[in-house]
Amino acid sequence: MARSHLTLAALATSAVDDLDLVASSSFGSQQNNEFDSALLTARDGRHLIIRVPRNERAEAEQSADLVALRAISAGVRTRLPFAVSTYVGQVPVSGTRGIVYEFVYGTKVGLGRLDAGPTGLAASIGASIAAVHALPTSFVADAGLPVMQASECLRAAVSVMDRASATSLVPPPLLGRWERATEDGKLWQFQPAVINNSLSADSFLSSDGVVTGLLGWQDLRVGDAARDLSWLLGAPEEVADSAFDAYHAVRGSGDRHLRQRAKLYAELEIAKWLLHGTETRSTEIVDDAVEMLSALVDSTLNDVMNPLNPQTMEVMAVEDVEALLDRTERAV
Structure with a gap:
């Protein structure tokens, strides 16, 4: 069963110290999706995403993505004409983990x-x-x-x-x-x-x-x-x-x-x-x-x-x- 955006918001506050959220909403399709995701708005104006994998394949993908994002340093990012998401925090969830990232804007x-x-x-x-x-x-x-x-x-x-x-x-x-x-x-x-x-x-x-x-x-x-x-x-x-x-x-x-x-x-x-x-x-x-x-x-x-x-x-x-x-x- 998919986790609600409120549950995901609560997990995000556990993943990121001193995170003060003022709003949350479901993000992405809840059907045929390998992640439970929510869009979060912090009191300081930041927008964040939390994603929790629903299966082992999604968990492996998220782990590999996290390794790559950590490898893409601030100096490397300055060479790119677009934004790349940044890791913010993580929290254990039922044998897997929820990852919080900075939200990247766009359609x-x-x-x-x-x-x-x-x-x-x-x-x-x-x-x-x-x-x-x-x-x-x-x-x-x-x-x-x-x-x-x-x-x-x-x-x-x-x-x-x-x-x-x-x-x-x-x-x-x-x-x-x-x-x-x-x-x-x-x-x-x-x-x-x-x-x-x-x-x-x-x-x-x-x-x-x-x-x-x-x-x-x-x-x-x-x-x-x-x-x-x-x-x-x-x-x-x-x-x-x-x-x-x-x-x-x-x-x-x-x-x-x-x-x-x-x-x-x-x-x-x-x-x-x-x-x-x-x-x-x-x-x-x-x-x-x-x-x-x-x-x-x-x-x-x-x-x-x-x-x-x-x-x-x-x-x-x-x-x-x-x-x-x-x-x-x-x-x-």
């Missing part, structure tokens, strides 16, 4: 709300991601968080591909596409950067078309910058273009294959969804993933001018594409 960003153009929200997101990637990697290593080299990022991608292949549910044209990308050495020549590693549209808060905050740091690490940009490829092309243009304006265009790797990661997310379905033995999830993979075959084969590794992949003739589509339909 949740949905993928459908992103507007294109150099001054749109997509551009602000692109510049914000670039600011994260420009941070010094030393603070991540000093906190004992993962530091991955380019070769390790490649191995992680190959592992997902191989495990998905073992299900025999991935269409052969997709496996071939992914294999060619992972075998292209040029694609994997990049300098690792500080990444959030779990970004989506819901990660961002905004106000007046500008990013004001970034939530969810539980997977903070040094790794492939393309990971943080892959979700943008689910938006309309002009929106993704605006985000990538703004990103490169901040970071430069030294990583020439950034977008190709981002596209590969986006496609492998469907493979991960398939693996999740097989691991949990969910027929519904597996069927959904298979349908998505089938649609991906059609979209990628029809987009022969934008392969994952354009330097080494040969552009297929139209008749070859049609023949491959026929074979795919028969196989599926």
Whole structure:
């Protein structure tokens, strides 16, 4: 049963010394939510959030997020154009713990709300991601968080591909596409950067078309910058273009294959969804993933001018594409 905001407010006063609250309210949806959360107003004008996990997965996520937030020092925060929540206190609660944070202002960003153009929200997101990637990697290593080299990022991608292949549910044209990308050495020549590693549209808060905050740091690490940009490829092309243009304006265009790797990661997310379905033995999830993979075959084969590794992949003739589509339909 969900805890009331009054109960959560009482817990917050136990977590933070001398906290004088004047108001509290429920925060977030009470259904399909892994946390009990409340928005708190202190007498000194501060706004705080308290979150209590409802299950072990949420507890692990909150613990990892807390480690990352503590690693992001005041000096690191000054390098970012948006706010990052700050830890205030904690209190034991029924075998877990409630964590109190400073509230970060802004409205949740949905993928459908992103507007294109150099001054749109997509551009602000692109510049914000670039600011994260420009941070010094030393603070991540000093906190004992993962530091991955380019070769390790490649191995992680190959592992997902191989495990998905073992299900025999991935269409052969997709496996071939992914294999060619992972075998292209040029694609994997990049300098690792500080990444959030779990970004989506819901990660961002905004106000007046500008990013004001970034939530969810539980997977903070040094790794492939393309990971943080892959979700943008689910938006309309002009929106993704605006985000990538703004990103490169901040970071430069030294990583020439950034977008190709981002596209590969986006496609492998469907493979991960398939693996999740097989691991949990969910027929519904597996069927959904298979349908998505089938649609991906059609979209990628029809987009022969934008392969994952354009330097080494040969552009297929139209008749070859049609023949491959026929074979795919028969196989599926």
